[in-house]
Amino acid sequence: MHVILLFLVSATLACSQSGSRKTSSHVRIYQSSTKATIQMDRIQKSDDEWRALLSDEVFRIARKKGTERAFTGAYWNHHASGTYVCRCCQTELFPSTTKYDSGSGWPSFYAPVAQSNVENHVDRSLPYETRTEITCARCGAHLGHVFEDGPKPTGLRYCVNSAALAFVPKK
Numbered sequence: 001m002h003v004i005l006l007f008l009v010s011a012t013l014a015c016s017q018s019g020s021r022k023t024s025s026h027v028r029i030y031q032s033s034t035k036a037t038i039q040m041d042r043i044q045k046s047d048d049e050w051r052a053l054l055s056d057e058v059f060r061i062a063r064k065k066g067t068e069r070a071f072t073g074a075y076w077n078h079h080a081s082g083t084y085v086c087r088c089c090q091t092e093l094f095p096s097t098t099k100y101d102s103g104s105g106w107p108s109f110y111a112p113v114a115q116s117n118v119e120n121h122v123d124r125s126l127p128y129e130t131r132t133e134i135t136c137a138r139c140g141a142h143l144g145h146v147f148e149d150g151p152k153p154t155g156l157r158y159c160v161n162s163a164a165l166a167f168v169p170k171k
């Protein structure tokens with residue numbers, strides 16, 4: 001009986017939490033192939049569905065807001081021309097033309113492919129610092145954080161986990 005009650009309470013909490021967030025099932029995503037922003041369905045999968053598609057490391061970082069160790073990811077020291085896309089849903093996220101060496105040990109960009117493709121969220125998970133989390137607009141994958149100590153022209157530093165990205169070389 002207690003177990004059932006607990007389940008009901010947590011289910012109710014989960015509903016109220018998701019209710020307070022943006023729940024639109026559509027999102028506008030920019031595609032460089034057509035240079036157009038088009039309306040697409042958000043991708044929503046359960047943890048089990050994502051776990052079946054992703055490695056343990058990618059699942060931990062992209063779906064559970066983990067962080068890879070600095071200087072260990074595939075892209076912090078990667079300089080090829082192309083586009084970094086979401087590892088989970090292939091949405092275009094960052095062009096190599098806005099990538100720069102921040103010295104942080106994580107891939108760093110001063111701007112995304114398009115503002116619409118990356119969403120910002122207030123992150124109070126650290127007790128001493130309020131940060132801005134960045135996620136993939138289409139599937140909600142945790143990418144990293146954006147800080148205001150980047151180079152011109154934006155002054156922003158999008159600090160991204162390599163594990164949340166895949167790289168598509170320029171043709």
Ligand SMILES: [Zn+2]
Binds near residue numbers: 086087088136137
């Ligand atoms: Zn995605």
